[in-house]
Amino acid sequence: MSSTIKVTPRSTRKPIKNLPTSTNITDQTTVEDVKIALARQANNMDHNRLGLYDAKKKILRDRRALIRKNKDVFDAQEIFVKDLGPQISWLTVFVIEYAGPIVIHLLFLPLRKYLYSSNPPLSSSQRLSMAMIIIHFLKREYETLYVHRFSLGTMPVRNIFKNSAHYWVLSGVNIAYWVYGPNSATAKSSSTINAWNTVGLLLFIFAEISNYQTHLTLSNLRTPGGTERGIPKGYGFDLVTCPNYFFEILAWTGVLMVTKSLGTVVFLIFATGQMYQWAWKKERALRAEFPDRYKKKKTVLVPFLAI
Missing domain, CATH: 3.10.20.90 (Phosphatidylinositol 3-kinase Catalytic Subunit; Chain A, domain 1)
Incomplete structure (x- = not known):
């Protein structure tokens, strides 16, 4: 009719x-x-x-x-x-914003001699820092292409500049400049530093694998090309609203333990603040959409803490 x-x-x-x-x-x-x-x-x-x-x-x-x-x-x-206004696909935006830090960190290899007063070879901690950050964003690219299922097809073109600035500046230039310098904490080597590196790497590996698992859970809630929503359950989701964000924070904490850089702290603070807002938005959306079936959570980001 x-x-x-x-x-x-x-x-x-x-x-x-x-x-x-x-x-x-x-x-x-x-x-x-x-x-x-x-x-x-x-x-x-x-x-x-x-x-x-x-x-x-x-x-x-x-x-x-x-x-x-x-x-x-x-x-x-x-x-x-x-x-x-003019639109661009979410997939394109994500690919571009995650590619930025990868390119920026790799560019610091040939650019170090122009940016610092001296250019000694990268220490083991500096090489490990670069590897962890690049692996993190390569994982993000893979998930964008093969795991995530977007409910919205596009976003305004202007968003690409805002989104890219967050990653390119804060996790790209900001971290790279302070980590790869000849006088940075990562340029030094000692048994204490190496112990921190080991713990940080193990935490990073655990968090990245866990984050990937939560992304699979979220992806499986939606059929290919679909926009339906569901209540995520299972690994991490019974503790907090957005365990994917929690594991993201853990992964960058592992990076911080290796980089030992104030630049990483700055990025982690900004990222955590943004994810906290997103997590509460997700919690409110689940409560509104599934009032009878969704078990409300007071802890949206960090298990056992009311945040």
């Missing part, structure tokens, strides 16, 4: 040329179907640029969701539309 709903611009300051004033929907029409239909009439613009909102001005993120299943849209018989 087909019906017509009103289409209203979300913003009068940024009108969408030739946007229709209404559109037809059926029981099987999805959010993405509406975007495609509206974009085709609006001069064949990229449908990914269109953001759809319900009567409460809440964006409809799930592109596979049925329009008629949204109570606020159905009751008002109206949908609001906004041009989100």
Whole structure:
């Protein structure tokens, strides 16, 4: 059964040329179907640029969701539309932002002679630091290409600069400059330093493997190309909301034990703060979406601590 709903611009300051004033929907029409239909009439613009909102001005993120299943849209018989600007795929953004630190750390090998007053060979601690950081981001690249399943297809192009700056500057240039210098703690060698390196490496290996396992759990909640959500359970998820973030923190703690650098501390503080916000956002989303089945957690990031 087909019906017509009103289409209203979300913003009068940024009108969408030739946007229709209404559109037809059926029981099987999805959010993405509406975007495609509206974009085709609006001069064949990229449908990914269109953001759809319900009567409460809440964006409809799930592109596979049925329009008629949204109570606020159905009751008002109206949908609001906004041009989100040029888009880029999430996969592309992740690949670029994770590639930055890999390239930057490798570039410090030929650039050291220009950046420091002297250029002695890298110590074993400096080589280990570089290897751990590069392995971490290579793992991220692999997961982006073969493990993660994205519910959203694209994000605004401007986000690539913000996201890349976090990794390229803080985990790339910031850490590399202080770790590979001739006077850094990693340039020295002693039995104490080597003991810290061993513990840090073991912690890093454990955390990276655990982080990968949690990413597999999250990936398996969604079918290929799907947008459905589920309640993650199992390894780590019974303790905190986002064990993947917790193991990420542990991995960088292992890196810190090897690099012994204030630059690594700075990155870890910024990263932990951001993951803490994401973890609480995830906790609130699970509570809202599965009020009867989800077991609320007070500890979203670090087991046994109310954070």
